[in-house]
Amino acid sequence: MANANKLAILVGGGPAPGINSVISAATIGARLQGIDVIGIRAGFSEIMAGRIDGARALDIEDVDGIHLLGGTVLGTARANPTKKAEHLDQVVRSLNDLGVGMLVTIGGDDTAFAAMKVAERAAGGIRVAHVPKTIDNDLALPAHVDTFGYQTARHVGVALVRNLVIDARSTGGRWYVVVAMGRKAGHLALGIGKAAGATLTIIPEEFPDARTNLDTITDILIGAIIKRITEGHRDGVAVLAEGLAESIPESELGRLGNISHDEHDHIRIAEIDLGRGIKQLVEERLGALGIKATLVSKDIGYELRCAEPTAFDIEYTRDLGCCAAEFLIEGGSNAMISLENGKFVPVPFAALLDPATGRTRVRTVDIGSIRYAVARRYMTRLRRDDFENPQKVASMAKVAGLAPEAFRKRFEPAVEHEPPALVLI
Numbered sequence: 001m002a003n004a005n006k007l008a009i010l011v012g013g014g015p016a017p018g019i020n021s022v023i024s025a026a027t028i029g030a031r032l033q034g035i036d037v038i039g040i041r042a043g044f045s046e047i048m049a050g051r052i053d054g055a056r057a058l059d060i061e062d063v064d065g066i067h068l069l070g071g072t073v074l075g076t077a078r079a080n081p082t083k084k085a086e087h088l089d090q091v092v093r094s095l096n097d098l099g100v101g102m103l104v105t106i107g108g109d110d111t112a113f114a115a116m117k118v119a120e121r122a123a124g125g126i127r128v129a130h131v132p133k134t135i136d137n138d139l140a141l142p143a144h145v146d147t148f149g150y151q152t153a154r155h156v157g158v159a160l161v162r163n164l165v166i167d168a169r170s171t172g173g174r175w176y177v178v179v180a181m182g183r184k185a186g187h188l189a190l191g192i193g194k195a196a197g198a199t200l201t202i203i204p205e206e207f208p209d210a211r212t213n214l215d216t217i218t219d220i221l222i223g224a225i226i227k228r229i230t231e232g233h234r235d236g237v238a239v240l241a242e243g244l245a246e247s248i249p250e251s252e253l254g255r256l257g258n259i260s261h262d263e264h265d266h267i268r269i270a271e272i273d274l275g276r277g278i279k280q281l282v283e284e285r286l287g288a289l290g291i292k293a294t295l296v297s298k299d300i301g302y303e304l305r306c307a308e309p310t311a312f313d314i315e316y317t318r319d320l321g322c323c324a325a326e327f328l329i330e331g332g333s334n335a336m337i338s339l340e341n342g343k344f345v346p347v348p349f350a351a352l353l354d355p356a357t358g359r360t361r362v363r364t365v366d367i368g369s370i371r372y373a374v375a376r377r378y379m380t381r382l383r384r385d386d387f388e389n390p391q392k393v394a395s396m397a398k399v400a401g402l403a404p405e406a407f408r409k410r411f412e413p414a415v416e417h418e419p420p421a422l423v424l425i
Contacts, residue, residue: 222285
């Protein structure tokens with residue numbers, strides 16, 4: 001039977017810096033009020049199969065100091081209990097068998113959806129709170145509220161990409177094609193590219209309905225390389241959001257590798273070598289234009305997920321974990337934990353749903369924002385006004401070995417979806 005004085009914690013999805021800090025804060029907050037705490041191992045994967053032997057009691061001494069560490073002491077998994085009704089029922093039964101009356105889930109949009117469904121199936125028997133975690137920064141929070149882990153991941157990613165910028169500049173003729181994590185949104189890629197001073201960043205949101213194709217992405221990159229050459233530089237770094245893979249038709253993705261799907265029916269992007277595939281296409285087309293360039297592909301993401309959290313994310317996650325425990329202990333349920341302007345704000349699960357899909361909403365990059373406008377302004381890539389300048393067109397056409405009109409015909413479509421210029425002040 002569920003026990004109102006026992007709280008369980010589990011982690012779902014990929015790792016993110018700060019998870020252990022949430023676990024620590026929630027455990028300490030609950031134990032200080034005499035509430036027993038249980039850590040559930042490996043997300044939903046074991047309890048949806050009826051295995052509860054991996055669950056363990058947590059006390060204050062068990063979590064002492066873990067807030068400084070990356071990774072998760074409870075482990076994590078992408079197991080999805082919402083795909084089958086019997087799995088969802090078994091999650092509730094397992095929690096009841098453990099005597100749990102309160103559940104804190106830590107995860108992204110898929111884990112949030114599973115938490116919501118567990119709360120529904122428990123019908124009030126188990127109070128549930130979700131702590132939003134993802135380095136992708138794509139959960140449906142207000143625009144000024146980051147998901148925890150994002151700031152640390154960006155910080156580490158900027159250091160990596162900044163090194164590549166310097167390496168490309170030092171070697172004097174190398175381009176890096178960097179693919180950054182971000183399945184459904186380009187926040188991380190844009191944040192890294194902008195802060196590191198990358199040559200350009202390409203994200204799904206810049207295309208209508210976040211749909212594009214390999215040819216367009218390739219020509220954007222080739223256009224940037226040509227433009228850099230006319231400016232006297234043969235080096236550069238392009239940051240691509242991995243979510244571009246989901247923006248490309250599956251029929252084209254097959255050119256980059258085999259396609260498979262995970263437990264949540266997402267394309268396994270990690271198994272598609274987007275960076276290498278686009279690098280090869282760019283090299284082939286540059287060669288056809290008579291342009292020599294050395295390109296290197298690089299994926300970053302797994303290096304970021306288990307980084308030790310920065311002070312910002314440690315403080316942020318301690319607040320989130322404490323608020324999650326307090327919210328449940330005070331009788332709250334069915335909400336995502338959020339902090340806005342220094343205040344605790346529970347976001348009801350129902351408010352997270354997209355009416356069109358019935359799934360949790362995703363927060364994408366607003367390409368009409370100042371944040372994006374400034375990032376775009378400082379990129380080196382073909383712009384609409386480049387084609388309004390005959391001298392620029394002639395200069396770039398010469399590098400490509402094309403007549404000016406042939407250059408226009410080939411590359412002007414690459415700026416078709418350039419957003420209108422914003423007045424910044």
